[in-house]
Amino acid sequence: MAQKPAARAPRPEGPRAGGPPSAGPRDDDGGLRRALALALLPGIDELTRRVVDDIHAHSGTYASGSPVSRDDLREICRYNLLRALEDFGGLPSGGDDFEHAARETGRRRAEQGVPLDTVLQAYRRGGRVMWQVMAEHLRATRGTPQAVGQVAGDRDTELDMAGAVWETIDRYSLEMAESYRLTQLEMQGRQDTRRVALFEALLDGRGDDPAVAAAASAALGVPVHDRYVIVVAAQDPAAPPNPAPVLDDHGIWSFWRPRSGRYAGIVRLAAGESAVLLDLLRHRTGATAGVSPEFDRLSQAGRALRLAEQALRTLPAGSGEAAAFDDRLAEALLVGRPEIAERIVTTQLGGVLDAAAEREVLLTTLRVWLDHGCSAVRAAELLYCHRNTVLNRIGRIAELTGRSAESGEVRLGWALALRALPLIGSEDARAPVEGDSGRA
Secondary structure: OOOOOOOOOOOOOOOOOOOOOOOOOOOOHHHHHHHHHHHHHHHHHHHHHHHHHHHHHHOHHHHOOOOOOHHHHHHHHHHHHHHHHHHHHOOOOOOOOHHHHHHHHHHHHHHHOOOHHHHHHHHHHHHHHHHHHHHHHHHHOOOOOOOOOOOOOHHHHHHHHHHHHHHHHHHHHHHHHHHHHHHHHHHHHHHHHHHHHHHHHHHOOHHHOHHHHHHHHHHHOOOOEEEEEEEEEEOOOOOOOOOHHHHHHOOOOEEEEEEOOEEEEEEEOOOOOHHHHHHHHHHHHOOOEEEOOOEEEHHHHHHHHHHHHHHHHOOOOOOOOEEEHHHOHHHHHHHOOHHHHHHHHHHHHHHHHHOOOOHHHHHHHHHHHHHOOOOHHHHHHHHOOOHHHHHHHHHHHHHHHOOOOOOHHHHHHHHHHHHHHHHOOOHHHHOOOOOOOOOO
């Protein structure tokens, strides 16, 4: 690649097109530039061919012909070279100004998805070839009536012209790159809008239309058929607004959007990642979140959203807990029927709730005993007491409720009541219980 010459003492730029040349022992820079531009313009097609050949020889992307065909490259190179020579020589433009040519190139290449570095390299290659042709002309005409800049400093003349060429290419490159980046931003904005709209369509249940599912798959960049879950996270003030960065850090793809005061996200899972997802939601995001069962088609996202919302409703607000719907089936049933949940609590544990002095210890003991297969030995180990103490407490619960601890139906009723307890609205039911995790 040709190097830009070292800085020289500045000289006033010569007149632009239409102005008289300055007198003196040598032409000024403007006159030389104009003469070179006029000399190269008649051979613009050959110059274009050389530039296209050079770019193809040094860029696998362009040489492949996709996404930029040779005809496309030739057309835009010729367009740019014409404007560059006119700008370089201070000539009247035969079409759009050079800024327009550069912006058009940046826009087109951004839309085609050609990397910006590749486009900038093509500009540099084009500038290099343009200077080579100029240098060839200077040397070929030296000492002839067509010569320009024939003074003792011919080498200095070439250096001056090389610097002027690279100034022109640099200006083109800046304009092109700015247009490229703006086009990328515009495209990204359109893509984001489309992605959001199609994600909302999935959540609204419109994924049953194969065309919608296919479009959503393309917009989100994931398969129509795979392993997914929907997560609904409360917008807790203490939690990050969007769990995506945490999941991204662990290689888990997700897409999130605020929705009705919450964040709804679709998460793509590999085999065995469900537990990892729950762990990350609980311990890395701090969000209170409900997670749907896994589903294998994007068209099922609407149903999964409803189940994730139900799972979230079973969790205390601001708890930072994450729960899978399948782990909260009883709670999901109860939270949807608050009058039944309250009745279960009242009929199954009413006497215990009325025993204020014993309430907390009895409820904690009952929970641990049920959670561990109604084993007094195991419950005693976890509660740091004697097994007889556990048996006495269970007996006391049976006495207060008027029910037999030996009955499977009674044990089921107690388990449901413990699950319903955090879900009902009474102050008594919501009073803190030591060791209460919301699960039987």
